[in-house]
Amino acid sequence: MKRTLLLLAALVLSVPAAFSQSWDGPQWAVVNSSSCFLRLKPDYESGNESQALMGTVLRVKGAERYWRQVDAPDYKDVWTTEHNIALMDEAGKDAWIAAPKYICTAEYTHLFAEPSAVADRVCDFTLGDLVRQGAQSRRGWVQVYLPSGRACWARAYDVQDLDGWMQSRVATRESLIATARRFLGTPYMWGGASVKHFDCSGFTQFVYRQCGIVLPRNAREQIHTGEEIPYDFDLMQPGDLLFYGTPATARKPMVVAHVAMYYGDRKIIHSSQVVRISSLTPDGEDYYERELLGVRRILGHVDDGSGIRSVQARPWYY
Numbered sequence: 001m002k003r004t005l006l007l008l009a010a011l012v013l014s015v016p017a018a019f020s021q022s023w024d025g026p027q028w029a030v031v032n033s034s035s036c037f038l039r040l041k042p043d044y045e046s047g048n049e050s051q052a053l054m055g056t057v058l059r060v061k062g063a064e065r066y067w068r069q070v071d072a073p074d075y076k077d078v079w080t081t082e083h084n085i086a087l088m089d090e091a092g093k094d095a096w097i098a099a100p101k102y103i104c105t106a107e108y109t110h111l112f113a114e115p116s117a118v119a120d121r122v123c124d125f126t127l128g129d130l131v132r133q134g135a136q137s138r139r140g141w142v143q144v145y146l147p148s149g150r151a152c153w154a155r156a157y158d159v160q161d162l163d164g165w166m167q168s169r170v171a172t173r174e175s176l177i178a179t180a181r182r183f184l185g186t187p188y189m190w191g192g193a194s195v196k197h198f199d200c201s202g203f204t205q206f207v208y209r210q211c212g213i214v215l216p217r218n219a220r221e222q223i224h225t226g227e228e229i230p231y232d233f234d235l236m237q238p239g240d241l242l243f244y245g246t247p248a249t250a251r252k253p254m255v256v257a258h259v260a261m262y263y264g265d266r267k268i269i270h271s272s273q274v275v276r277i278s279s280l281t282p283d284g285e286d287y288y289e290r291e292l293l294g295v296r297r298i299l300g301h302v303d304d305g306s307g308i309r310s311v312q313a314r315p316w317y318y
Contacts, residue, residue, distance in 0.1 A: 169212025
């Protein structure tokens with residue numbers, strides 16, 4: 001009997017921490033690091049579902065040790081660690097959203113404690129991150145505030161006023177391909193959605209967002225947006241999304257396993273092991289042969305009710 005009780009106690013202690021979700025602290029948080037991992041469970045060995053960039057508003061729902069369960073704008077019921085976020089009440093969250101902000105336009109840089117490249121680094125700072133604008137400037141530097149309220153400095157050429165950035169976004173076939181090419185060679189990582197590493201749908205979402213269009217996070221959601229296009233090299237255009245996986249049967253639903261962007265010239269650009277360009281014909285370089293599920297056109301369908309929004313209509317961070 002004693003041994004049985006000990007075994008039961010051990011089982012109770014080993015119950016996944018995801019069941020410990022009580023939380024009576026602030027109900028909001030903003031990502032305070034360049035990007036944070038959003039995991040399925042409060043454990044570093046748990047799968048990474050996605051990432052959220054600095055400045056992203058999160059709803060806090062639960063706690064387990066130093067982990068916080070959150071809802072991100074495009075992912076629900078995931079976990080991140082407390083030092084990656086700045087907790088806020090409702091008023092603090094609203095103030096953050098309303099504050100004038102800069103967006104990081106450099107692919108990879110840093111924020112500094114003082115307006116000097118030899119000052120202490122506060123944190124890394126990557127493409128798409130948001131910080132609040134400060135009142136001071138120095139030659140070539142601007143003062144910024146992290147979501148936590150910490151003051152620091154950014155190189156002026158690494159940032160742009162967020163409102164101006166959003167107004168400047170122009171999504172064309174050419175701008176999408178040029179943006180996608182910037183990330184050639186970036187390593188693949190499941191759940192990756194930052195400039196440091198991408199999964200397949202994180203890559204297409206990131207590229208489109210840099211061009212001013214907000215897509216859903218996952219390939220299984222992206223396949224239901226925009227307009228269906230025939231798989232025809234004479235009809236497809238650069239920027240169209242191609243989806244791969246297992247078709248639906250009478251007994252099983254469709255499984256969307258991969259998304260790629262049509263590059264033109266019978267090629268795709270996609271995140272598969274690394275961001276790379278692959279051929280759609282057997283005689284081409286790096287032939288990509290998987291079962292196609294469909295092709296969707298995004299351009300021309302922004303803010304038309306088909307699941308695609310402009311950054312002006314729906315800033316993805318909120």
